[in-house]
Amino acid sequence: MNPNRPLSKKKKITNFILCILFIIFAVIQLNDPDSLLWFSIYFIVAIICLYNSFKPIPKPLLIIILVALLIYSAFHFSLFIDYLNTENKEEIFGEMVYDKPYLEGTREFIGLLIAAFGILYQLRIWKNNNK
Template structure:
């Protein structure tokens, strides 16, 4: 888990840095830095289930919005035939930006979910050990 979290901490810092020239860096830099901070803490063995859950729910809500909004992921998939999102972003293709943002949130949600599950398992294991000592 340490390598997993170090890798994603570095990636999320890079993703945040790449947002500098984005039209809305004040939204996306904190989103990615949130993931970086909690991956960095997890890499040191500090897990915060409540904060993972908060991030998962917040990002899931925003991802759902980006999925269904006009020029969102659903429009990209249906009306624009899943056009290549790796190309240049133009004012005439706003669905590319929303789709990229959706997949960024998806990555964050998965990473936070992995840490949430790991933290839950770690806590359950600690509780079992405690119960074994008592019993």
């Protein structure tokens, strides 16, 4: 991001909304057994969205975070496929069922993809500000 070229008001508002959403996602994770991990993932993405509105984040750091999110999501991909092969798709909105690990794996897979899209948006801002 060109430090001499500030973000547009629209991009700052979008980043602020993303920041709030990822903070909400982080807080929702606090009742999870692995809450520290998921709170950290969502909270870091929230901070990146907010910080990038005021000061540029280096592109290599954004790429590293994006790749890490995608690699971690790949570990949940088979569970997501298992979920797609089930008949009762509404189960994903219910309680965790220990004999159906694909439910939690699918939720985690989708959450990681949402976080990756948040970082991808930051990369898009970086690219557009360096034209």
